[in-house]
Amino acid sequence: MNIVVTKHGEGQESTALHDELRRxxxxxxxxxxxxGNWQAPAAGNSLEVDDPADGSRVATIAAGDEQDIDLAVAAAQRAxxxxxxxxxxxxxxxxxxFALADAIEREQAEMALLESMDAGHSLRSIANGDVPLGIRSLRDYAxxxxxxxxxTPMQPADTTCMDYFLREPIGVAGIITPWNAPFLxxxxKVATxxxxxxxxxxxPAELAPLSALRIGQLCLEVGIPAGVVxxxxxxxxxxxxxxxxxPDVNVVSFTxxxxxxxxxMAAAAESNLKRVVLxxxxxxxxLVFADADLDKAAKAIVGEITFKSGQYCAAGSRVFVQxxxxxxxxxxxxxxxxRISIGPGHLATTDMGPMISAAQRMRAQEIIDHSIAAGAVVQRGxxxxxxxxxxxxxxxITHATPGMRVSREEIFAPALVVTPFDDAASPHEVAALANDSAYGLSAKIWARDIGTVHCLIRLLQAGQVIVNGGGGEAxxxxxxxxxxxxxxxxGHxxxxxxxxxxxxxLGY
Structure with missing residues (x-):
């Protein structure tokens, strides 16, 4: 196993490095x-990995099965x-x-290109986003x-006893990652x-596994002991x-x-009641209000829905506008x-690359077509x-009703559903529109009125709320x-x- 290219000179064109990496x-x-060893899968099966920019084969990877998982879990448990x-x-x-972060930083040009080729995203978005965020995560958790x-709770001064609690590692962790941000x-998850x-x-996701394999190589190179990864x-x-x-996996972290x-979640309960992070x-x-900076809002909303071709779980896809x-x-x-430049992710001029697969694109098209037939209107695309x-x-997409599939299902494509709300609508009424969903991952507010903002932050049912594009680096x-x-x-x-x-x- 050796995904390594010849050391390239500073400023080498991404196209030349792309061709070298393909070879x-x-x-x-x-x-x-x-x-700690690269070995053939137990059953000898394999899978093809395609370049979503042209559908051509990029690499052949192992198709591991239950035998390989058993061996891997046993190795992790021994370690x-x-x-x-x-x-x-x-x-x-x-x-x-820290050493792994340094190693990835040294190889960041190659890593960004590998990720772009594997997942289809623009090289700019990966080089400026996924790669530095991944390196930062390693250093944060270090x-x-x-x-x-x-x-240790406070004890009486004259006690001979002590009460306290420890935090101990849970054991073997199963890490299952998606294809939309595989490197990051x-x-x-591994850093944590x-x-x-x-x-x-x-x-790793079978559609985009290559960056995980390269990370595995670097784990061995920096001396992480055998069986740990x-x-x-x-x-x-x-x-x-x-x-x-x-039964010997104690926690599964899945995105x-x-x-x-x-x-x-059901399988975790049926097996050994392992913990899950989902x-x-x-x-x-x-939510866009009349007092917002509309130029900034429009640029941010479109940028977010296109930077991974809409394949981003927290992307704002339902836009409600005063x-x-x-x-x-x-x-x-x-x-x-x-103004979005569409093309293969490895080209420096590309703003938005392809979707991950023909099947994913067909699914998105089917959702959009179903809603058009029900009365939704496509303004563009x-x-x-x-x-x-x-x-x-x-x-x-406009004129979509709350019951339409484009309003309710995660399309996972570069598609926005835009809906007006009355100028006189109260924060509770606007929040009700936003909360009319089975999901609650993220919400965004564009407004200058601080009272409206604070009220909505409390009312929105979401794990995070981003106001006016966010800020800071916490x-x-x-x-x-x-x-x-x-x-x-x-974080902690x-x-x-x-x-x-x-x-x-502890008694005495």
Whole structure:
């Protein structure tokens, strides 16, 4: 297993590096990472990985199954119980996370291009977003590794007893990552688990597994002990299900669809009552008021729905606009979409790449067509782009009713549903529009009136609320309510899912 290209010179064109990387990937032999070794999958099966920009084969990967998951979990359990990992001080775990961050930073040009090729997103969005965020996550959690602590309640001065509780690593963690941000999701979840002292088995999305495999290589290079990080590629139905069902996996962290999240939750209960962290779907509302900066709002709304071709769970996809500025915002959003440059992700000029697969694009088209037949109006786009690859036109939809599929289902495409609300509507009435969804991952507000903003923050049913585009650089807890899942990622809150509490009552 060796996804490595010749060291390239500073300023090498992305197209030249892209071609070199394609050649290297074509020579990769299918393998899984178990107990520090790359080995052929037990059953010898494989899967093809396609470039969503043209549908061509990029690489052949291992299609791991129950046997490979068993071996990987056994290796992770040995590393957790008997290997050097449980005896390492937290400062050494931190040092390894720092070393991994440094290694990825050195290879960031190659890593960004690999991710762009694998998931289809624009090189600019990955180089400026996913890669630095992933590196930051490693360094953030390296800092947290030495700060995991229990508590000791105050005791009477003359007592000979003591009560306290410990936080201990939960054990083997199953990490199941999505195809829309594979690099970032692997790093965020693995960094959290390793900082807490857990070992991991990663099952990356079969549609975009290549960055996970490259991360596995770098884990070995920086000296993370054998068995601490294991990677089994394969389908969700086989390898993913085996990981969720496994009785020696103590926690599963999953990012993906609500339907799959429900199945994971049921399987976790049926197996060993393993803990789950579920970051699931979204149908995030955007509320735009007449006093908002419409130019800034339009640019941000369109930028968010197109930067991963709409395949972003927290993207604002339902836009509710105060009626007096409805037409003005619609015009601005259409103009912003007209300026989007669509093309293969690895090109420096590309703003929006392809969708991940033909099947995903067909699903989005079916939802949009169904709603058009019911009376929705497409103001722009609404169809696939002709030619090779899985490209879809940025789309604006109006006159959609709350019961239509475009209003209720996660389209996961670059499509916005835009609806006016009355100028005299109260914050409670506007919040009711936003909350009319099974999901509750994120919500966005564009308004200058601070009273309106504070009132809506309280009323909106969402795991996060972003006002006027947000600001700062704090790593805040991320996750949803309702059918957007439960549990939180990031920061010390994210660590809690990978630890158990042990209460101690010490007598004398």
């Amino acid at each position: 290297a990937l074509a020579e990769v032999r299918p393998a899984v990472l178990i107990d 957790f119980q008997l290997g050097p990992w449980p005896r390492l001080p937290a400062s050494r775990r931190a040092a390894m996370l 800092g947290w590794a030495t700060k995991i602590a229990g508590e 999701m692997v790093l965020q 688990a390793l900082a807490a002292g857990c070992t991991v088995v990663i099952k 294991n990677i089994v590629t394969g389908t969700g139905a086989v390898a993913g299900q085996a990981l969720v069902d496994h 993906g669809s609500t339907a799959v999240g429900k199945r994971i 970051e699931l779907g979204g149908k995030s509302p955007v 009626r007096s500025v409805y037409a003005a915002l619609l015009d601005r959003m259409q103009a912003a979409m007209d 609404g169809h696939a782009r002709s030619g090779p690859g899985y490209f879809y036109e940025p789309t604006l 790593t805040l807890p991320f996750g949803g309510v309702k059918q957007s899942g439960f549990g939180r990622e990031n 809150v994210g660590l809690s899912a990978f630890t158990e509490i042990k209460a101690v009552r």
